[in-house]
Amino acid sequence: MNKVVNSIREAIKLAGLKDGMTISFHHHLRNGDYVLNMVMAEIADMGIKDLTVNASSLFDIHAPLLDHIKNKVVTKLLTDYMSAGIGHSISMGIMDTPVEFRSHGGRPADIELGRTPIDVAFIAAPTSDTMGNCTGKYGKSACGSLGYAFPDAMNAKKVVVITDNLVDYPLIDYSIPEIYIDYVVKVDEIGNPAGIVSGTTKITRDPVGLAMAQMAAKVIKSSGLLKDGFSFQTGAGGATLAAAKFLKEIMIKENIKGSYGLGGITGYMVDMLNEGCFEALLDVQCFDLKAVESIRTNPKHQEVSATHYAGPNAKSAAVDSLDVVLLGATEIDTDFNVNVNTDSNGYIMGGSGGHSDTAAGAKLAMIIAPLSRSRLPIVTDRVNCISTPGRTIDVLVTQKGVAVNPANKELKQRLVDAAIPVKDIHELKAIAESITGVPQKLKKGDKEVAKVIYRDGTLLDTIYNVPVM
Amino acid sequence: MRRSMLFLPGNNPNMIINGDVLGSDSVILDLEDAVSPAEKDAARILVRNTLKYLKFENCEIIVRINSIDTEYWKDDLDEIVPLKPDLIMPTKVSCADDIRTIDAYMSEIEKKHGMENNTVHLIPLIETAMGVENAFEIAKSTDRVVAMFLGGEDLTADLHCKRTKVGNEISYARSRMVSAARAAGIDVYDTPFTDVNDDEGIRVDCELAKSLGFTGKASISPRHVSVINEVFSPSHKDVDYAYEVFEAIKTAKELGKGAIALHGKMIDKPIVERARQVISMYEEIVRRNGGLD
Amino acid sequence: MNKIISSASAGTLESSDVYIEVEPSENNEVSVESVVLKQFGDSIVKTAESVLDELDIKNAKVHIIDKGALDCVIRARLETALRRAEKENK
Missing domain, CATH: 3.20.20.60 (Phosphoenolpyruvate-binding domains)
Structure with missing residues (x-):
């Protein structure tokens, strides 16, 4: 049996790709990914049209996709996250069918439940053997975990592995086993290492971000959850990562032995593992070289699939045992609904990723955000887009005070007792507006450009086009 | 403060x-x-x-x-x-x-x-x-x-x-x-x-x-x-001592004593003044941060 | 009435700041570029007009490039630019 084929084109042909089918990609190569563009270029060249692309995330490097949309090669997009470069065009209304946003847990659930079946999955693999046992831990394009690729590999009708490091059979330390793989293609480069992972993830130097991070660590300390067995996830951006640093200091000082760190993993979480703050890291995606090195060498640093990470259909997922998650927001409203899909002008620039999954699972879901950004208050009456429902958010930490979801009375009392400056979220909104002024409301267009689908399959919100001024 | x-x-x-x-x-x-x-x-x-x-x-x-x-x-x-x-x-x-x-x-x-x-x-x-x-x-x-x-x-x-x-x-x-x-x-x-x-x-x-x-x-x-x-905040020890000073003054008053001693040391005016400063600072820190770290 | 007699500028293009250029003109004229134009464009023009009123200046062409500055910052930068423009260029 020979699975190795000579070219992507040959694999597409053998997989039987036809007009109207669905193809899928994972985003572990992030903004360094060449594979989606290579595959799409071949498909366009072969004259195949009307495809649905289900990509776990889309980055600016995938801008050529916009041409395939204009040329009707691609007529529908499903994704969990879309960076601003792609999102801006989508917000201009270039597609006839609205994009469907899902969460990192909702996507695999819908794939597994047959709601969004995949005809051909293209799996970029930093290392694969000739039968398709593959991993992200080795090779010049190493990305660490391949967590988001598992549901695609396990459920697509045909699966093509594309690698730039083809090794002899068997690759022992594989992530995805050969049992799911139909074809293997060797190419020169699957990605640009500089865009795949950062050299090091640095915490913010912004003093306001650090002040919020310190407050967030204090909230965690006062929540009653910070004790032996503590589990934790944090975003990789700005103040959330800085909060992890302050949390680490508290855990070491008070000799607290946590159970696991979860999520997209950075070097900071690796440090916490190595310094005894956690027993294990459960890693669905690596953000920097230190995380890649750690998942390769440390048995306590374990790869998990997207389903295991956050799947709402799984019998249990790691988010379900999570104590605390630290998350960001572009906006939050007085009902604690959070927007991470659109920017202040209504353009798409993100997506839930694991935001709504972890918020739903964690005992304490915290948002860290400055009271205003570029003069725009963070707290609004109603967010432009609901990415995560307010009922799953417990706390908002800003630099001028902390708001607790009224549903969580016990937490509020704990924070008040710890002299944390607890304020009503309406008061935070008023404080922000007293500094910034009251912004005029955005005008929305009347064309639906995206739908945000919650992890339980219900429609959370609809995003409309941004009208040209 | x-x-x-x-x-x-x-x-x-x-x-x-x-x-x-x-x-x-x-x-x-x-x-x-x-x-x-x-x-x-x-x-x-x-x-x-x-x-x-x-x-x-x-x-x-x-x-x-x-x-x-x-x-x-x-x-x-x-x-x-x-x-x-x-x-x-x-x-x-x-x-x-x-x-x-x-x-x-x-x-x-x-x-x-x-x-x-x-x-x-x-x-x-x-x-x-x-x-x-x-x-x-x-x-x-x-x-x-x-x-x-x-x-x-x-x-x-x-x-x-x-x-x-x-x-x-x-x-x-x-x-x-x-x-x-x-x-x-x-x-x-x-x-x-x-x-x-x-x-x-x-x-x-x-x-x-x-x-x-x-x-x-x-x-x-x-x-x-x-x-x-x-x-530059008072230590827990400083705060405890400051409260002890005022407790000792109170007790002495109740007993009608003139001279007040604490841990075998006479409490004089500078000690009282220092204790007062420590307590006022401590109370301000509690108000702002909930307590000393 | 006060008059501006030269062109001048104040402020920077850094985040939360605003760069403002003024030059003598027949009437007051205010134009705005802003990262928050949709939300605060009208408010920025009003602020600029109120500063011109307070300083009793009626002959300034004002161009504002705003990077999300608060109202009090816009006021400060415009006042600075106008005060500078009341003097001869060095």
Whole structure:
């Protein structure tokens, strides 16, 4: 049996790709990914049209996709996250069918439940053997975990592995086993290492971000959850990562032995593992070289699939045992609904990723955000887009005070007792507006450009086009 | 309560508007060295407007003005004093007359704007050899002076020596300043530690300053604020002792005793005064942060 | 009435700041570029007009490039630019 084929084109042909089918990609190569563009270029060249692309995330490097949309090669997009470069065009209304946003847990659930079946999955693999046992831990394009690729590999009708490091059979330390793989293609480069992972993830130097991070660590300390067995996830951006640093200091000082760190993993979480703050890291995606090195060498640093990470259909997922998650927001409203899909002008620039999954699972879901950004208050009456429902958010930490979801009375009392400056979220909104002024409301267009689908399959919100001024 | 004083450049809106969330007891909005000559006017108007339109919560405002040998200091005071900052920090103060000149001009401005005399206080920056030698006279010069602040960088230039991390070159100035300030009954603040990335160094430098008798310390980086606050806060032991002092006084009163002893030591007036300060500081820390770290 | 007699500028293009250019003109004229134009465009124009009123200036062409500055910052930068423009260019 020979699975190795000579070219992507040959694999597409053998997989039987036809007009109207669905193809899928994972985003572990992030903004360094060449594979989606290579595959799409071949498909366009072969004259195949009307495809649905289900990509776990889309980055600016995938801008050529916009041409395939204009040329009707691609007529529908499903994704969990879309960076601003792609999102801006989508917000201009270039597609006839609205994009469907899902969460990192909702996507695999819908794939597994047959709601969004995949005809051909293209799996970029930093290392694969000739039968398709593959991993992200080795090779010049190493990305660490391949967590988001598992549901695609396990459920697509045909699966093509594309690698730039083809090794002899068997690759022992594989992530995805050969049992799911139909074809293997060797190419020169699957990605640009500089865009795949950062050299090091640095915490913010912004003093306001650090002040919020310190407050967030204090909230965690006062929540009653910070004790032996503590589990934790944090975003990789700005103040959330800085909060992890302050949390680490508290855990070491008070000799607290946590159970696991979860999520997209950075070097900071690796440090916490190595310094005894956690027993294990459960890693669905690596953000920097230190995380890649750690998942390769440390048995306590374990790869998990997207389903295991956050799947709402799984019998249990790691988010379900999570104590605390630290998350960001572009906006939050007085009902604690959070927007991470659109920017202040209504353009798409993100997506839930694991935001709504972890918020739903964690005992304490915290948002860290400055009271205003570029003069725009963070707290609004109603967010432009609901990415995560307010009922799953417990706390908002800003630099001028902390708001607790009224549903969580016990937490509020704990924070008040710890002299944390607890304020009503309406008061935070008023404080922000007293500094910034009251912004005029955005005008929305009347064309639906995206739908945000919650992890339980219900429609959370609809995003409309941004009208040209 | 003023343990930490954080410098913020006076012409940088992004830094100033968030000045009250950085944990510092005071912020020093700087019109002097942080502002180039071409931007003095812009910084002055910006600082004046932020004081006029923004609220700074739990944070004292100090404005550092240009020295009286420049063309800027009067304009600085004209714009800033009517907005009633807590303190003005005059720079390169070398003798009591410098302060009297500034005091007289401030009184004029206060009168002109219908403000009570001495509304705005002074914390002179002592950063010349002459200033150090005249520290006591400066401290006693007018009622406006409520604290003094030692500037080690300019001082070492004046002393013809190199500023070092250990700071042997300013040890005389430090002690002299503390002595002068305490003799005059005012607070005294130590020079900033300038290596922003040396987390151990800032702690050592704070502890040294505290051991010499300084009330607190200035900082050029928000990163140093929490260490300064920590070192210059009373310890749990200090707080427990302060409460014990008042408990002992109460018990003695109930028993009708004149002399009061605690742990075999007589409680005299300075001990009571010190206990009072510790408790008032502790209560303020509890109000702001919930307790000592 | 006060008059501006030269062109001048104030402020920077850094985040939370605003860069403002003024030059003598027949009437007051205000134009705005802003990262928050949709939300605060009208408010910025009003602020500028109120500063011109307060300083009693009626002959300034004002161009504002805003990077999300607060109202009090816009006021400060415009006042600075106008004060500078009241003097001869050095």
